[in-house]
Amino acid sequence: MTYSGGGSTPTAHSAGPNNWPIMNPSIGGPAQLWAGLGLWPAGLNAPVRGPGAVQPPLAPSVTVEALRQQAAALLQRCYHWLEAAVPVAPQVASLVPALVTAVQQYEAQQYQACLAQTLWVIQAIGQLQAAVPILPPL
Numbered sequence: 001m002t003y004s005g006g007g008s009t010p011t012a013h014s015a016g017p018n019n020w021p022i023m024n025p026s027i028g029g030p031a032q033l034w035a036g037l038g039l040w041p042a043g044l045n046a047p048v049r050g051p052g053a054v055q056p057p058l059a060p061s062v063t064v065e066a067l068r069q070q071a072a073a074l075l076q077r078c079y080h081w082l083e084a085a086v087p088v089a090p091q092v093a094s095l096v097p098a099l100v101t102a103v104q105q106y107e108a109q110q111y112q113a114c115l116a117q118t119l120w121v122i123q124a125i126g127q128l129q130a131a132v133p134i135l136p137p138l
Contacts, residue, residue, distance in 0.1 A: 067111035074118040075102060077138065081125060084136045092128055092135070095121055 078099055085092045098121050105114035122138065129135045 064111065067115065068106075068109075071102075071106050071111045071114040071118065074115065074122070075099070075106060078102075078118060078121050078125070081136065081138050088134055088136070089128075089132050091132075092125075095124055095128075098124070 078095075082092065082095060082099065098117060102114050102117035102121065105111075105117060125135075125138055129138070
């Protein structure tokens with residue numbers, strides 16, 4: 001997987017493992033998504049969106065550390081879910097390569113790309129859970 005990052009702006013219709021809309025305005029960006037999932041790191045305020053919203057900048061080391069911790073937590077959560085779900089429904093093993101890609105991005109310290117990939121896996125898990133009700137909760 002390659003992460004386009006930077007100035008690239010994927011649309012809501014182009015979501016997928018290679019271009020998850022990490023800053024998709026319809027979901028308010030990763031901070032709002034993670035906060036909605038109860039996964040935003042404690043002690044950090046989610047950015048306020050909207051006209052005229054001003055946020056004090058975080059020190060780069062704080063931002064990187066927050067991304068690293070968030071990526072690690074989501075990777076572990078997905079790993080444990082897959083560990084429980086594969087014996088119940090072996091077809092969910094098809095998510096393993098996508099999660100391996102996220103782990104490789106984490107190891108390369110590409111935390112934003114890792115989070116984008118992991119969030120795609122979480123979205124896929126949600127779709128699988130809707131289709132296969134016997135799957136465990138995430």
